[in-house]
Amino acid sequence: MGEAGSLQARARPVGLLDSGVGGLSVLREVRAQLPAEDVIYVADQGHVPYGPRSIEQVREFTVKLARFLIAQDAKLIVVACNTASAAALYTLRELFPDVPFVGMEPAVKPAAHETQTGTIGVIATEATFQGELYASVVGRFAQGVEVITAACPEFVLLAEAGETDSPAAHEAIRRRLLPLAEAGIDQLVLGCTHFPFLKPAIQAVLGPGVTVVDPSAAVARQAGRVLEARGLLNPGARPGHVTYYTSGEVAAFRRVLGALLGEPVARGADVRAACWTEGDAALAAAPSAL
Numbered sequence: 001m002g003e004a005g006s007l008q009a010r011a012r013p014v015g016l017l018d019s020g021v022g023g024l025s026v027l028r029e030v031r032a033q034l035p036a037e038d039v040i041y042v043a044d045q046g047h048v049p050y051g052p053r054s055i056e057q058v059r060e061f062t063v064k065l066a067r068f069l070i071a072q073d074a075k076l077i078v079v080a081c082n083t084a085s086a087a088a089l090y091t092l093r094e095l096f097p098d099v100p101f102v103g104m105e106p107a108v109k110p111a112a113h114e115t116q117t118g119t120i121g122v123i124a125t126e127a128t129f130q131g132e133l134y135a136s137v138v139g140r141f142a143q144g145v146e147v148i149t150a151a152c153p154e155f156v157l158l159a160e161a162g163e164t165d166s167p168a169a170h171e172a173i174r175r176r177l178l179p180l181a182e183a184g185i186d187q188l189v190l191g192c193t194h195f196p197f198l199k200p201a202i203q204a205v206l207g208p209g210v211t212v213v214d215p216s217a218a219v220a221r222q223a224g225r226v227l228e229a230r231g232l233l234n235p236g237a238r239p240g241h242v243t244y245y246t247s248g249e250v251a252a253f254r255r256v257l258g259a260l261l262g263e264p265v266a267r268g269a270d271v272r273a274a275c276w277t278e279g280d281a282a283l284a285a286a287p288s289a290l
């Protein structure tokens, strides 16, 4: 524990995890709604993308990311990744019953409620569509509504490159989403945390007749509610500190952080390296980051 820690108890952080930079779309809402909370964000860029991987492998990585955050005394973990939530949320709650987890599921419920055409679109990763969580969400909330899905792996790669408004991004969006528009959707659910960074381009392609549903703000609200219910909100008024860990390259992460959250955020950001040990057995902070 550092000097400040010896003077006053250091606040326990909120942990966020994702395969990469997608969870930053949730982090941005957590920062806006819970500005006093310290946050540790871990991006598994050594393994991104998760979407094309098996559910079992995503579950294994996700459990290890959660262990990494718990080892740093995270008081609540936001699984800021639909794919990781689909693969591992039940397992995480079983393995770590004392830790509150806030997970993500495609926001089919509000979209099914709001649709006028009776047809909604959901975009997510392949793994999310294969998981039981997605099937259960559709079964519970989309009765009588036609749901058209599209996996969009290239959107993940575009966000990872910080390329959210380029001609290539617009082209990929047109290719994937115009068929959904032609099928008559009036709601499009962003079922992957990388996708909100493409929202302006998606909206430009689809036009004003399609509502693009981004659940990030609702997820941050839920995190606040859980913290409050458990008496875990940080009562302090000073702005919380964000520590970012990536299992990829620190410099590349910082660059993309600038592209996605703005240069002022990236300039002062505390970005550290995390390394997978032999055989991906565990994730640990790199020695230089300790």
Ligand code: DGL
Residues within 6 Å of the ligand: 018, 019, 020, 022, 023, 048, 049, 050, 051, 052, 080, 081, 082, 083, 084, 125, 128, 156, 191, 192, 193, 194
């Ligand atoms: N951010 C992710 C999600 O919400 C995962 C994307 C990926 O790694 O394929 O599903």
